Amino acid sequence: MSKNSFSRVLGQLLLLVLACLLIGWIIEQPAWTLVLGLGFYLAWTLRQMSRFYEWLSTHPNEPPPEAKGxxxxxxxxxxxxxxxxxxxxARLQAVIDRIQSSTSALRDAVVMIDKDGHLEWWNHAAERLLGLRTPDDSGQHVNNLIRDPRFIEYFEHGDFREPLEIHSPIDLNTQLQYAVTRYGPGDRLMVVRDVTRLHNLEQMRKDFVANVSHELRTPLTVVVGYVETLLDSEEQMNPRWKRPLQQMQQQSNRMQSLLNDLLLLARLETSDHTSEDENVDVAPMLESIRKDAQSLSGEQRHHISLQIDGNTRLQGVEGELRSAFSNLAFNAVKYTPEQGDIELHWWSDDKGQHLAVKDNGVGIAPQHINRLTERFYRVDSSRSTNTGGTGLGLAIVKHVLLRHQGRLEILSKAGEGSTFICHFPAKRRP
Structure with a gap:
């Protein structure tokens, strides 16, 4: 009620009181006249309130009843x-209808999930890709409809920085990619895309690389064997052939390293590691890697140190972990100048277990860091060729960590050295 309306009500009530007192004075009954006047006013007010309630409760969309004052x-x-x-x-509903119409036209599934994990809304593509049924599945928990253990772990863990790729719950021949985004007070928006074609192409690439690498091993082994035989009999060999044969041996060995890395990558991508997990003590492994790195350093005389703090037991595959850790240590040796410092540091805390390999070498420019784990990516191709690198070492490290639910963190500045940190979750601690 506005200020003017309130003043008018008080004015009307005051006039009623004065009129009642005047009439009561004339008939010599002022008290009864005032009571009757106020009672009439109260009855009229209650009547208007009754009409107001009846209008709101029974006919809210119709024009209001006639009233004065x-x-x-x-x-x-x-x-x-x-x-x-x-x-x-109406305008908001039109916007909502337009948004729902546009999302319904998408080929990707869109699912709205509340903070408790229950389905609120989905488009037609979700029914086709996930088998959701309208309205039967509305309000159901998403884990009751997508029962794959990998999805349940992904959804419950709440780390949605990377999408998840698994089979469709209704068609094992369809590969789906799940991407979840948080919004509002804990709600989640899940976008599901059919990536079957990309998955098949990627699988074809992996199979091709694995098959070619496997087929090349036999002829390459023959070539390496004959080159070594010729070099062993260098007294009977024309001196002009010595240098070409040495270069052939060097490049053959380099090609063998490349094939071995390719085969290891193919195995990491295709095999199931869960059955191979064991309780690994990383302390002797890291000491062995430190000694191998010192031997690799040779005349460069790097200072390689190892520091271990906390629990050194890790649930994993020992061969894969050794491959990842040695790749990091050997890379540090290859890209650190003579007499440089290389530190291997293992520690354990509440978040999990960690290995840091730190050097004071040439460092890496920021624009290269995000691409270092790509196959054959080289910051400086000439430098990598001179050091004998295959360009697959960090790709192997990345895949080993993924198979152990870990991640690789890279800290580096050009000219100031680099630090590669392997993070393993606490659940990997036996």
């Missing part, structure tokens, strides 16, 4: 507010 203003104001809210709701 303040109650007429109240009826008209509320009616105008209702009409304005109705127009606003």
């Amino acid at each position: 303040v109650w007429g203003e109240i009826f008209d104001s509320i009616y105008h507010l209702q009409r304005r809210d109705g127009r606003m709701r």
